[in-house]
Amino acid sequence: MRNIVVVVFLLMFGKYAVAQNAIIPKVNQYTALQGTCVLNSRAVIDYQDASFQRSARLLKQALEKSSTASLPSAKITFVKDATVKGGEAYHLTVKPHEVVIAASSDTGVFYGAQTLIQLMMTQPGGIKACEIKDAPRFAYRGSMVDVSRHMFSVAFLKQYIDLLAFYKINTFHWHLTDDQGWRIEIKRYPQLQNVAAYRDQTIIGHKKESPHRFDGKRYGGYYTQEQVKEVIAYATERYVAVIPEIEMPGHASAALAAYPYLGCTGGPYKTAQFWGIFDDVFCAGNDSTFTFLENVLDEVIPLFPGQYIHIGGDECPKVRWNNCPKCKQRMQREHLADAHALQSYFVRRMEKFVNAKGKRLIGWDEIVEGGLTPNATVMAWNGDHIGIEAALQKHDVILSPESILYFDYYQSTSLQEPVAAAGYTYLKKVYDYEPIPANTPAEALPYIIGIQANTWSEYLSTPAHAQYMYYPRMLAFAEVAWQPVNSKDYNDFHRRWQAHKQVLTKLGVHYADVDDELIGKVQYNPSKGLQLALSSSLDNKTIQYTTHGITKKYSSPITITKSGEVTATQTVNGKTFHRTYTQQFTMHKAIGKKVTLKNAPKGNYAADASVLVNGVRGSHRYNDGQWCGFSGDNMEAVIDFEKSQSIRQVKTSFLDYHWQRMWRPTEVQYFVSDDGQNFTPITGKVEETNLYHTQSFTPVKARYLKVILQNKGIVPPGEYGAGAKAWLMVDEIEVN
CATH class of the missing domain: 2.60.40 (Immunoglobulin-like)
Structure with a gap:
């Protein structure tokens, strides 16, 4: 029987079979021993410390699913060992007739048990004897689920927590409120359940499209406080801390719809029906705003036993505050220089309240605007450099860079991928992330407590789609968070990931299988x-x-x-x-020619200038690295043809997606030169579409072509993102 099982496993996994372990995250030390160990429901789990009971119970449940129940099982022993340094560290020894998990704490024993379960699931015919010594790199290893845009069932959240624990991720960040829905029951404020928890309809497709289309269907719901307690108890059983996020002062549309007096204008307001950032926020000049939020937290805090309360603090436009008499009075009375300082006042006031309740405050990195609050933990999403700066000010920091650890980004550039938020975050990009580069100041290191992956749910309308975005990128993240620096090996990780495809399938997870694409x-x-x-x-x-x-x-x-x-x-x-x-x-005369840019592209669109003349037009998803993006700046490009050429037409492509703050150029100019110093303007017949500007003219001979595209500059009033810098997105410059 045993040989049959091993043969079946070899057929399933081919070269990824039992000769190599497939543990994720990779353990610190693995030493192969002689022999094979069989574990099944007949195993006896022995422990002396009562705190190990949870791990024993969960391990027993896993053993019940073993396919080798007809064979004798080895004995499993949990040992409390103070010499194993670190609360999450463990030593695991697997011998033919005995398994020992030693740790200084119950958490360490639990993680040793998770490793043992992984060995069982990836080596079903019997575990190769081994000795493992293991401990995490970061104390904080988190993952955020947004239930405001699309809500997921308690059953889904429990499975999600199971997988966090399985891959040694120890924190579940539960994003519970936002513009599009309030998802936690607050008994003192019933309109949060009756109004804020629902929106009249939901946008169809991507928000960049104009005009927006809607499904016409009311959407919403919320978790009762009993359901919240159920989820937290389930997570606690699996050593996963749960952090609630109650957004403030921005992302407040749903709450304002329920209680309009909390806004600067008094409304009326509606729970948002599409995705984005909205000008209507909690009024910082109104004392009733703070009374409301403190009352809300008075119900939230007792539900969550962990040390942290997340208040958001991100993407708070100052439009309403700058025009609100009450906010102006607050700024004058508190001697605040501007609306950014008012935001700092807001966060400081809420932090004082949270601290008085015995909790610590976390906020997104915008909480540094106007001056950082005294004890706050910063979750840096706009760039690791912001986190490093906060760490140098002796604030705890969690690194969560959008361009790498946002799993609502596309994981393939194939146009067959389902609609996602933006960007391109492929599996290897996640795996290659190094949170603390070698040049990080030493004095910042003690304050960088961990990293977190985030998955916003705007475009994740089903559980299957959500899982598709989480996995396997969550496995790569788990290894980055756990493994020591300079110990990663993507090829080895990829081998182990192949084995875990079968594991996730067995667990009923709809993972993405796109990392092997061409x-x-x-x-x-x-x-x-x-x-x-x-x-x-x-x-x-x-x-x-x-x-x-x-x-x-x-x-x-x-x-x-x-x-x-x-x-x-x-x-x-x-x-x-x-x-x-x-x-x-699309082949043309400028292919491969040298391009010099006056202003450098920025942000996620900092592509090399060569993409402007490589014959490839960027896709409408602008995530393929083909777009140069200029934030508030003009694009001025000079193309050197190396020798004089006859040209008669120039075609420039750009994006015009106002809901993404991407605006077409306000003016397009072309110039030619023979010496690269003295340029002459060229004019001719112009044809324009939403995505192209084509200018045809009487043929001219020149070595250099200068292209100047005027940026919109500042997004005008009444438009999405008014007052912010507009993006000028440019791709291929075709020359014929």
């Missing part, structure tokens, strides 16, 4: 021209590509000589894996 890299080679290199992480694959009706086997980068489409597929042993790769190319 990836195309476009580069210009001076001697060969425009090149397309194809790759994937699949072993023993065969790649075939088709262009201009001809299909070939891929062996080296493809030279692109004319406009058209390239499609490619990959097969292993005759079976096609994943989606077809597709890339369009």
Whole structure:
């Protein structure tokens, strides 16, 4: 029987079989021993310390699912050992007839048991004997679920908590309130349940689209306080701390809809029906605002036994405050310089209340605006540099960079991916994240307590879609949070991830299987021209590509000589894996030429200038690295053709998505030059669409072409994001 099980496992996992352990996150030390250990429901779990009872009970439940119940089982012993340093550290020894988990605390024993369960699930025919010594890098390892935009059931949250514990993530950040819905019962304020918990309808598609479309269906709900207690008890049983987030002073539309007197204008307000940042926020000049929020927290705090209360504090526009008589009076009375200082006052006041209740306050990094509150913990999402600055001020910091640890971002650039918020955060990008670079000041290190992954739910309308976005990126995050610095190996992680696909399938998880997809890299080679290199992480694959009706086997980068489409597929042993790769190319005279930019692109759109002349048009999802984004700045580009060329047309592409603060250029100008110093303007027939500006003219000869696109500058009043810098998004500059 045992040999049959092992053979079946080998067939399932191929090269990822029992010869190598598949533990995630990777353990600090693994030493192989002789022999094999069988564990099943017949195992006796022995422990002397009563605090180990929880771990014993949960391990017993896992053992009940073993497929080797007909065989004798080894004995399992939990040992309290003060020599195992660290509350979450453990030593696990697996021998043919005995398993010992030693730790200085019940938490360490629990994590040792999770590792043992992983060994059982990835080696079902018997665990290879081994000795493991393990401990986490960071004390705080968190993951945030947003239930305000789309709400998930208690059953879903319990499964989510199970997986956090399984992968040694010790904190569940529960984002409970926002513009689109209030999700926690507050008995003193019934309108939060009757009004704030519901919105009249929900936007269809991406918010960038204009005009917005809606489904016409009322949406909402909330968790009763009894349900909250149930979730917290479940998490506590699994050593997962739960942090509630009650948003303030911004992201308050739902609360204002229920209680309009809490806003600066008095309303009327509505629970938001689409995604974004809204000008209507809690009035900071109104004492009743603080009374309301303190009363809310008086009901929230007793429900959550952990040390932290999260108050948000992010994305709070100051439009209403700057025009509100009460807020102006507050600023004058408290000697506050501006609305940013008013935000600091707001946060300080709430922190004082939270501290008086025996809790610590966490806020997103905007709480540093106007001066950081005395004891607050900063969750840095706008960049690790903000977190480092806060740590240097001796504030605890949790790093959570949007561009790497936001799992509502796309994980593939395939247009077949379901709609997501933005960006492109692939599995290896998450895995390669190093929270503390070598140049981090030593005095900041004690205050960087951990890292957190966040998944906002605007576009996650179903549990299956949410899981698709979480996994496997959550596994890569778990390893970054646990493993010591300089010990990561993506290829080894990827091997272990293959084994965990079967684990997640068995656990009923709808994970994404896109990390092995074909990836195309476009580069210009001076001697060969425009090149397309194809790759994937699949072993023993065969790649075939088709262009201009001809299909070939891929062996080296493809030279692109004319406009058209390239499609490619990959097969292993005759079976096609994943989606077809597709890339369009538009050839023109500027391909591969040197481009000099006066202003550098910024943020998530800081692409190299070469993407402006590589023959590839960026997708409408603007997450493929093909777009140069200029925040408030004009784009001024000079293209050097290396020698005089005859040109008759220039076509420039851009984005015009006002709901993303992306505006078309207000003016487009072209100039030519022979010396790169003296430029002459060129004019001609102009054709414009929503995404292109084309100018045709009498042919001229020139070595240099200058393109100037005028940025909108500041988003005008009445538009989304009014008062903020507009983005000018530019891609291919086609020259013919």
